Amino acid sequence: MAADRAIRAAEQSGNTLxxxxxxxxxxxxxVRLKHLDQAEHSATTALNALERHYGDAANEPEALSVIGALHLALALIHARAGARTRARQEMKRAREVAxxxxxxRNDFNLEFGPTNTEIQAVSIAVELGDAGEAIEVSTELDxxxxSVERRARLKLDLGRAYAQRRQVGEAMGALLDAEQLSPDPIHTHVAARDTIRDLLLFAGRTAPPELKELAERADARP
Incomplete structure (x- = not known):
């Protein structure tokens, strides 16, 4: 509803971007509602219309920010759908735009640019099960x-990547860093809770007290 109202308000403002x-x-x-077909249709239709509407002007910074963000959205959509090749193609396009x-930059509060593109690349790699790639990319990022939200998201995805490799200590450390930056995503995000539960199962009786306390705060007990 909020997104729909934002679209109507934007139309009334006359600002096409x-x-x-x-x-x-x-x-x-x-995507959050798991309506991936609708997500793909929305992003693809917008991207095609934007590029047709702007033509050569699509090289302007604000237009590039929106185009790049839409490519990142499609990369995530395809990754969630298990479409590895298409997800990689969209990440390549997003990197080219970046x-x-x-x-x-932070045009329209999208935070699109080279750094955010790589943060999203970490997330895509985690979604595709490529934990090693996610860890390698994340360690090279400044x-x-x-924003705090983006930095926390990177730490959350890094925790998920370490969890995929069953590196409990490293995963817990990344999740605690994310919680310190921004508690709400760690306490409410489905992926965060699932990761914490997995870590508790991996660790069993040897689970560190810090991990158990994090699970309590996130309501993520197995």
């Missing part, structure tokens, strides 16, 4: 200029 940015948020909402943009 704001409309497309709002459609990006609608696609994100569909390279053309050449800087981290996220000091990014």
């Amino acid at each position: 704001e409309v497309f940015a709002s459609i990006f948020r609608l696609a994100q909402a569909f 390279s053309r943009l050449g800087e981290d 996220t000091s200029t990014m």
Whole structure:
């Protein structure tokens, strides 16, 4: 509902790019609801329309930010659907757009740029089960200029990657770092709770007290 209202408000404002940015948020909402077909349709339709509407002007920074964000949305959608090749293709396109943009920006509160693209690459790698790649990419990132939400998301995905490799200590450390940055995602995000439960099962009776306490705070006991 919020995304739909944002689209209507953007249309009334006459800012075309704001409309497309709002459609990006609608696609994100569909992903959270696991309506992947609707998410893909929204993002693809917006991307095609944006590129047709702007033509050569699509090289302007604000337009590149929206185009790149939509490619990232499609990468996540395909990763969630298990479409590995298509997810990789969209990540490649997002990286190309980020390279053309050449800087981290926050047009329409999208935080699109080279750094956020790599943060999303970590998330995509985790979704595809490529834990080693996710860990390698994350260790090379400087996220000091990014929002708390983005930095926390990277730590959450790093924790998920370590959990895929059953490295309990490293996974717990990443999740605790994420919680310190922004508690709400760790306490409410389904993927975070599932990861914490998996870590408790991996550790069994040897689960560290810090992990048990985190599970209590996140209501993630097995």
